[in-house]
Amino acid sequence: MNTSCKPPSDLRSISGSYTSENIGINQLGKHIGTSTLSINVDSDGVIRGERGWSSESHKGHKADGTPTGSEKETVLGVIDPQDCEIGLAEKGETGIYRGRLLQDGSIDLILIASGDYPLAIRNRYTREAQ
Numbered sequence: 001m002n003t004s005c006k007p008p009s010d011l012r013s014i015s016g017s018y019t020s021e022n023i024g025i026n027q028l029g030k031h032i033g034t035s036t037l038s039i040n041v042d043s044d045g046v047i048r049g050e051r052g053w054s055s056e057s058h059k060g061h062k063a064d065g066t067p068t069g070s071e072k073e074t075v076l077g078v079i080d081p082q083d084c085e086i087g088l089a090e091k092g093e094t095g096i097y098r099g100r101l102l103q104d105g106s107i108d109l110i111l112i113a114s115g116d117y118p119l120a121i122r123n124r125y126t127r128e129a130q
Contacts, residue, residue, distance in 0.1 A: 005084030005103055014041045014079065017128045018107060022053045024121030028067070031058040037107070037125050039075075047077040047088065051097075053121075061117040063092045095119070 008014065022035040033055025041047050053060065054070035062068050077088035079101060086107065088097035099109035111121040 005101055007079070007081045007084050007101065010043065011041050011045045011079060011081060012043055014101065015039055016130070018125035019128055020123035020125040022055065022121060022123060024111070024119060026060055026119035027117060028059050031055060031060060031119070031121070033058060035121075035123050035125070037075075037109075037123075041079065045079040045081055047075070047079065047086070049075050051075050051088075051090070060119070065117055099123075 016039065018037040020035045022031065022033040024031045033053055035051065035053040037049065037051050039047050039049035050072055052070065052072035056069065059067045059069060060071060062071060073093060074091040075088045076091070077086060079086045084101040086099045086101060086109065088109070093113060094115045095111045095113035097109045097111050099107060101107055105127055107125040109123045109125065111119065113119050
């Protein structure tokens with residue numbers, strides 16, 4: 001896999017809606033589902049958006065610990081225009097996303113959250129058709 005990146009000259013072009021398979025683990029066990037990422041990126045690479053997930057067969061937790069089959073969270077972050085690294089933080093959660101914009105325009109993210117409801121998730125988001 002080629003993970004090199006030449007960022008777009010206008011970082012705003014990364015803005016859009018993306019989908020991914022959601023694969024990971026939480027204290028309830030292995031988690032498989034789908035995830036959406038909707039982001040707005042400004043010319044400085046500052047990101048504001050929303051990440052959601054759902055699963056018909058696996059549960060996760062809301063921020064208060066309530067089990068749920070879906071959730072949407074506000075995310076804030078940045079993209080480094082030198083190496084395409086992306087960092088996102090969830091509002092109201094302990095999770096930190098680290099990842100990268102790939103040459104094909106997809107976004108790889110890994111979420112690690114510790115605390116009372118630990119989890120680890122990986123996603124490869126592809127842009128939805130506009």
